[in-house]
Amino acid sequence: MGKFQLITKGLIKENPTFVLLLGMCPTLATTTSAINGMSMGLATTFVLILSNIVISAIAAYIPDKVRIPSYIVVIATFVTLLQFVMQAYVPDIYETLGLFIPLIVVNCIVLGRAEAFANKNSVVDSALDGIGIGLGFTVSLTLLGVVREILGSGSAFGFKFIEGDGILAFVLAPGAFIALGYLIVLFKKLTSKKAE
């Protein structure tokens, strides 16, 4: 697999949200608006890239039986670092995402990539994999956020273009499932056509 493919596969072939269906908890919870979805995606990408790099570098020295706790400690460290830095320098975004940042630790995408990719591949490849999967996650969350914001609040990225309320259900939990379901259908339809 070429280096470039490592990045692009995260967008379509192994898209974490629409194909692998990983990390559903933050996906459903944070995509109430496009900005929230995008910030969550970027925060996860940051953690994913760094944890992939570190884990691929140290994987060879970690005894097999304690690899999962080791990975979790590494991931949790990066998440906490991210939390401190966001709190200090971008308090506004931290306030919106605050509750969900600690959840990145248990986001199955991060541990999933560590276990499925980073511990068997080189540091460079793992970094590229982190970038690819992270971008895929960010794009998917932004997309879902845009859809929910347009339907639910009549705005996109905070710009209001329809007066009034929109369909409130799309901002709430049920709308998250419905919007995600239809986006997956759409995604499958588009990608299956491409394959033929």
Add this chain to the structure above:
Amino acid sequence: MAVQSSFKNMTICLLAICLVCSGLLAGVYALTKEPIDAASKAKNEAAIKEVLPEEVAKIEEERSIEVDGVTYTYNLAYDESGNTVGCAVNVAPVGFGGPIVIKVGFKVDAQTGKNLVWNTKVLSHAETPGLGAKCSEPAFADQFKGLDPVAKKLSVTKDGGDIDAITASTITSRAFTNGVATAVNVLSAIAGTPMLIDNATGASSTEWNAPADSTVTK
């Protein structure tokens, strides 16, 4: 791919990873502590400024007062000649999804004794997005701007008051309004003069010597 596990190398490995990680975290914590404190302080000050009238020149350090067994914090504000012109009270009424932390600013006129609710700001809340979360939007929150707690009754219209609730979010509106009423009570306690229409009974007493407690049900 990985090393054969033995008791010794598992222990050493985990110990090493945890040591490095906690060292790293301690370092970054020390580095970011100052900006984090500064950011939260700046945010608090900006919120105080936002809810107080323009003539405020100096904001005092936070003080606290106990009203009806609950401790509230507030900041007094002075104009250039040192007269008290404003007061920002922090209240946290319980809404639909948890406490709604609100800063309520008052324009205080010490000479006439007439105090107005100047502005309100929601600092944090867990209300439903699209419904109760609208309590910080102008359509609802602007009703409290310049409100005279003596002339208007601080409860939602459904309960016979003067505040229009947010559509489909009566619980949030009620909590918010109660919060403002609590703030008025706190201000009464600070100033030593009661200044609220009795919420519980609905009696619109404007007498200044009416009891300050017994008014707000939380």
